[in-house]
Amino acid sequence: MSDAPISRHPHAAARTYDGEAFIVVPGLGEYNILNGTGTRVWELIDGKRGFDEIVKTISEEFEVDYDAAKKDVKDFLDALRERQMIS
Numbered sequence: 346m347s348d349a350p351i352s353r354h355p356h357a358a359a360r361t362y363d364g365e366a367f368i369v370v371p372g373l374g375e376y377n378i379l380n381g382t383g384t385r386v387w388e389l390i391d392g393k394r395g396f397d398e399i400v401k402t403i404s405e406e407f408e409v410d411y412d413a414a415k416k417d418v419k420d421f422l423d424a425l426r427e428r429q430m431i432s
Contacts, residue, residue, distance in 0.1 A: 348395035351422065352432050359387060368430060375428045382407060386421055390431055396422070 359368045366384040369376040379387055385406065389399045396418070404414040425431045 348397045350392050350395055351390050351399070352392040353387075353390055354430050354432065357430055370428075370430055373429055375430060377425070377428065377430065382417075383421060386418060390425075 354370050354373075356372060357368055357370045359366050361367075361384055364381045364384060366379040366387050367376065368379065368387065382403070386399060386403060389402055394402075399422075400411065400415045400418045403409065403418055404411045407414070409417075422431065
């Protein structure tokens with residue numbers, strides 16, 4: 346996976362309630378409800394950070410093995426890309 350900056354879809358809107366984000370992309374009819382970890386990854390997707398930086402942050406903040414975080418973050422980002430929520 347490239348370490349190019351990851352960006353949200355320009356029309357994605359998100360709200361966080363009780364640590365869980367609700368994301369919607371109007372016009373695509375896509376929405377997603379994220380758990381706490383997914384919400385934190387979403388917060389880190391700012392158009393400046395790349396994959397490695399996001400994985401490192403998740404690994405440190407959640408005290409998770411780096412390789413496990415790498416696999417989980419990759420799977421999560423792949424799912425968001427598939428739904429056109431990120432680029």
